[in-house]
Amino acid sequence: MTGGDVENKSLDWRVINNQLQQEQRLQLKQYRLEDEIESTNEMALNVFCKTGSLPAVCFAEKQSCGRGRNGRNWVSPRSQNIYMSLAWQFNLSIVELQSLSLAVGVVVAELMGSYGVGASVKWPNDVLVKGKKLAGVLLESHIKTVGKINLVIGVGLNVSMSDSSVEAIDQPWTDMAAEVKALQIIDRSKLAGELLAAVMTLCSNYEKTGFHPYRKKWLNFDICVDSEVRIVADNVVYNGLCTGIDSQGALRVIIDGSEKVFYAADVNVRLTAN
Numbered sequence: 632m633t634g635g636d637v638e639n640k641s642l643d644w645r646v647i648n649n650q651l652q653q654e655q656r657l658q659l660k661q662y663r664l665e666d667e668i669e670s671t672n673e674m675a676l677n678v679f680c681k682t683g684s685l686p687a688v689c690f691a692e693k694q695s696c697g698r699g700r701n702g703r704n705w706v707s708p709r710s711q712n713i714y715m716s717l718a719w720q721f722n723l724s725i726v727e728l729q730s731l732s733l734a735v736g737v738v739v740a741e742l743m744g745s746y747g748v749g750a751s752v753k754w755p756n757d758v759l760v761k762g763k764k765l766a767g768v769l770l771e772s773h774i775k776t777v778g779k780i781n782l783v784i785g786v787g788l789n790v791s792m793s794d795s796s797v798e799a800i801d802q803p804w805t806d807m808a809a810e811v812k813a814l815q816i817i818d819r820s821k822l823a824g825e826l827l828a829a830v831m832t833l834c835s836n837y838e839k840t841g842f843h844p845y846r847k848k849w850l851n852f853d854i855c856v857d858s859e860v861r862i863v864a865d866n867v868v869y870n871g872l873c874t875g876i877d878s879q880g881a882l883r884v885i886i887d888g889s890e891k892v893f894y895a896a897d898v899n900v901r902l903t904a905n
């Protein structure tokens with residue numbers, strides 16, 4: 632057995648459910664464990680958000696059309712990683728929710744810490760280890776009525792990418808099997824349950840606290856803060872010094888002596904030094 636060995640078993644709902652607090656078990660209205668599906672986010676948006684009662688969660692062993700940010704594909708080989716979409720109804724505005732995806736990155740990074748993996752976050756919502764992508768977060772919304780938003784929180788977590796399809800990944804990446812240093816077997820179902828419990832806790836808290844407590848945590852994990860960054864926004868390239876994020880989760884960068892803030896929708900960040 633090497634550091635992080637992964638048991639090659641299918642996801643087991645009983646094990647996932649066991650990781651939830653009793654209150655969360657009662658709160659969760661529906662779950663689906665799919666063998667193969669186009670995208671858990673698409674399923675959660677089109678089935679859970681339109682027809683079902685929330686919260687509801689979908690996991691899949693494999694996604695044939697996994698969605699990444701900015702229209703990219705999320706490579707999703709069978710039974711080695713975690714693909715999870717949690718649909719949740721928030722009584723908050725879109726503006727209040729715009730930094731939630733950063734908070735999801737924080738809870739994923741914290742969960743990695745419990746496995747001894749020193750993960751960082753990179754704005755807006757990448758989870759990295761030494762600059763290599765370990766997990767990605769994609770939020771998609773379905774507006775129900777004014778003041779109520781059904782949001783799908785999609786998380787893709789690389790657990791063990793031993794499949795040949797990794798050739799399709801167009802950026803530096805890593806997985807937990809490579810990063811877990813202690814001798815331990817990673818039980819994907821237990822990990823999936825821990826991830827679900829952590830994201831459900833975040834959603835419950837977020838309505839009460841907003842982004843504030845997660846902003847402080849973000850800054851502890853942030854790979855960009857105090858680094859020179861290269862930003863592409865609306866096809867314009869900016870170089871500057873990142874000073875972190877503001878209370879709304881927007882990226883703060885000093886460019887030519889003055890501060891500019893960038894919002895998630897239209898910016899890419901590339902580290903020029905790290």
Ligand code: BTN
Nearest residue numbers: 670672697698699700767785787
């Ligand atoms: C990114 O580009 O970094 C975001 C990737 C998000 C991938 C996850 S996997 C589960 C969920 N279903 C999808 O189709 N996408 C998200």
